[in-house]
Amino acid sequence: MPEFAETSGSPASAPAAHSQTLSRGIRILEILAESDEPMSILQLAAALDVHRSIAYRILRTLEDHGLVVRDPAGLVRLGPRLAALARGVSRDLQAAALPVLTRIAHELGMTAFVAVLDQGEVVTLVSIESRQPHATVVQRPGTRHPLHVGAPGIAIQSALNAEQWAALGLTETRRSEAGEVSTVGYASSHDEVIPGLSSIAVPLPVPGDSPAAIAVVYISSPHSPTDIGAALTEAARTIVAELS
Structure with missing residues (x-):
């Protein structure tokens, strides 16, 4: 060798x-x-x-x-x-999230995924694409982007306390939208990570694990952002309950 x-x-x-x-x-x-x-x-x-x-x-x-x-x-x-090796990363979270992501992806007709915080970046842990016969967005596990862009990043920011945020040592300020997640119920973005794509995400509080979010990414959808956010919130509750 x-x-x-x-x-x-x-x-x-x-x-x-x-x-x-x-x-x-x-x-x-x-x-x-x-x-x-x-x-x-x-x-x-x-x-x-x-x-x-x-x-x-x-x-x-x-x-x-x-x-x-x-x-x-x-x-x-x-x-x-x-x-x-990837199957061993947050194994319990992946196992709990997979059936929920599958249901969300097929019901909403868009790609659903779980993203986690990794040293100031958002990394896709597991994803499922819709089976519906139209253009879908590929969101590969391992895909990463900065925390300050995209709905998953905003959702994760909303779950961080002041001490956790300071510990990241980021030069960017926290997104103002992060403070609105608890009121609106979800985070949204368009044209931020990939031009032409929209994303909606909600925090996924996993005890003892990295801050996370459950999200969808899509080109267009007949579903309103409010309905998508509600579906993701329920999905997050299901995952957390399974882990508990």
């Missing part, structure tokens, strides 16, 4: 080198997760701003662990091992 380090050096410098390599390996996984198609080693090296040989050594290690795979053309994509 290739060494998981780029350079040799004194013992004092070794931890820094290992940490940098690990950071680059994780960044490669993030880049591949954000890409709509497989990428070449040259593309990944450019994205990391490193020499091709460094990117290649990191990829070999990730490949040995099944985290990435290469097709016959040498293009790189995420590997099946990641799916197995």
